Amino acid sequence: MRVEQTEILIIGAGPAGSVAAGLLRKQGRQVLVIEKEQFPRFSIGESLLPQSMAYIEEAGFLRDVVEAGFQYKNGAAFRRGEQRTAFDFRDKFSEGWATTYQVQRADFDHVLAKAAEKAGAEIRYRHQVVSVDVAGERPSVNVLSPEGETYQVCARFLLDASGFGRILPRLLDLETPSAFPVRGAYFTHIEDHIPVGSFDRNKILVSVHPEHVDVWFWTIPFSNGRCSQGVVARTEFLERYSGTETERLRAIIAETPTLAHLLKDAVWDTPARKLTGYAANVKSLWGKGYALLGNAGEFLDPVFSSGVTIAVKSASLAAAAIAREFEGEPVDWEADYAKPLKAGVDTFRAFVESWYDGGFQKVIFHENGAPEIRRMISAILAGYAWDRSNPYVAEPRRLKTLEQLCSA
Numbered sequence: 001m002r003v004e005q006t007e008i009l010i011i012g013a014g015p016a017g018s019v020a021a022g023l024l025r026k027q028g029r030q031v032l033v034i035e036k037e038q039f040p041r042f043s044i045g046e047s048l049l050p051q052s053m054a055y056i057e058e059a060g061f062l063r064d065v066v067e068a069g070f071q072y073k074n075g076a077a078f079r080r081g082e083q084r085t086a087f088d089f090r091d092k093f094s095e096g097w098a099t100t101y102q103v104q105r106a107d108f109d110h111v112l113a114k115a116a117e118k119a120g121a122e123i124r125y126r127h128q129v130v131s132v133d134v135a136g137e138r139p140s141v142n143v144l145s146p147e148g149e150t151y152q153v154c155a156r157f158l159l160d161a162s163g164f165g166r167i168l169p170r171l172l173d174l175e176t177p178s179a180f181p182v183r184g185a186y187f188t189h190i191e192d193h194i195p196v197g198s199f200d201r202n203k204i205l206v207s208v209h210p211e212h213v214d215v216w217f218w219t220i221p222f223s224n225g226r227c228s229q230g231v232v233a234r235t236e237f238l239e240r241y242s243g244t245e246t247e248r249l250r251a252i253i254a255e256t257p258t259l260a261h262l263l264k265d266a267v268w269d270t271p272a273r274k275l276t277g278y279a280a281n282v283k284s285l286w287g288k289g290y291a292l293l294g295n296a297g298e299f300l301d302p303v304f305s306s307g308v309t310i311a312v313k314s315a316s317l318a319a320a321a322i323a324r325e326f327e328g329e330p331v332d333w334e335a336d337y338a339k340p341l342k343a344g345v346d347t348f349r350a351f352v353e354s355w356y357d358g359g360f361q362k363v364i365f366h367e368n369g370a371p372e373i374r375r376m377i378s379a380i381l382a383g384y385a386w387d388r389s390n391p392y393v394a395e396p397r398r399l400k401t402l403e404q405l406c407s408a
């Protein structure tokens with residue numbers, strides 16, 4: 001079998017893989033990315049958080065993203081029955097980027113991948129990693145080319161950014177179940193025809209089902225008059241509905257009058273898709289010569305749109321650790337990579353749990369929310385889940401106290 005050598009091998013050219021590639025190219029490393037799809041390709045995860053912009057900027061991709069013409073985003077709006085609230089990320093506790101974009105991921109991921117190539121990374125589309133060996137001195141993978149040839153690539157360091165492909169977790173038996181119940185989503189893109197003025201297109205809209213506190217919808221406007229529309233619920237709830245995925249999605253929306261009214265003129269021109277059981281975890285985020293990035297590690301839940309932010313944060317942390325390792329400095333991957341990454345993931349986890357219990361909903365819809373506390377929550381919703389100067393990051397348990405105060 002043909003054997004190739006590279007310094008850094010990355011599996012997957014999603015946001016984690018491309019941002020890691022950009023950062024490592026800045027260090028002057030030789031980077032090879034193996035991507036099984038031809039880009040542009042559909043992917044879910046379309047509402048970004050401002051915190052992600054810091055890592056896009058760090059990778060040198062800011063201009064490419066800004067010039068791509070995506071929908072500007074400055075916050076998140078929530079509706080439950082007649083209750084409405086909105087968080088403007090420009091009014092937030094933490095320092096840093098306050099605005100970002102809502103993106104068609106086919107285009108966004110392609111923009112990032114092209115920027116990584118421009119920076120000197122080699123991306124091989126339609127090449128698929130089929131097996132991995134991390135037992136030797138250096139990690140190696142076997143790759144299947146589009147022509148059906150299998151070849152081997154040996155690397156000094158391997159980054160698994162394969163997302164829901166979860167290559168290393170599956171092949172190295174690193175999978176552990178998520179603590180969250182199994183949920184799923186129906187989603188599609190629509191020509192929304194939402195009347196001007198009845199909706200702030202600069203914000204993601206999250207609507208809660210009037211009878212089921214743990215069933216919610218996203219409405220993510222794009223810059224071309226279209227929206228991404230989805231619903232998330234436990235799989236047993238989704239299975240109660242019959243028909244095509246589009247019919248099921250529309251039937252659940254019909255039970256939620258404010259959303260149904262907003263979408264009354266929408267044209268449902270794209271068949272809906274279904275994704276279930278996406279929450280996932282791993283025993284370890286690293287091993288000798290390799291690390292897991294983004295969704296290849298842990299994926300929590302879509303509700304606070306944290307996935308891409310966690311993916312690019314993981315790329316930044318891993319690239320910094322690799323820089324030190326390649327300089328001959330000692331790197332403790334648990335202390336320098338896994339722990340800092342998990343700190344923010346755990347912040348999001350506390351908020352996700354509270355969302356589905358209904359507690360966080362009491363907080364955000366509370367009519368007399370203290371402005372300073374809303375600014376702290378706004379920062380977390382903007383993705384600043386690693387900023388320990390925010391009391392709700394330093395001590396996520398504080399959220400429970402806040403829930404009790406808002407329930408009284």
Ligand code: FAD
Binds near residue numbers: 043
């Ligand atoms: P991915 O984006 O999944 O990229 C992985 C890449 O690896 C893919 O291109 C794939 O083709 C490639 N690959 C896989 N296997 C192989 C292989 N064997 N060989 C070579 N290449 C391979 N996040 C947000 O930030 N905002 C949102 O609004 C949001 N909404 C979501 C809604 C739902 C219903 C779900 C399930 C998730 C949502 N997410 C959202 C999460 C988001 O989709 C992910 O967190 C994000 O895409 C992770 O990026 P990644 O780079 O880790 O992986």
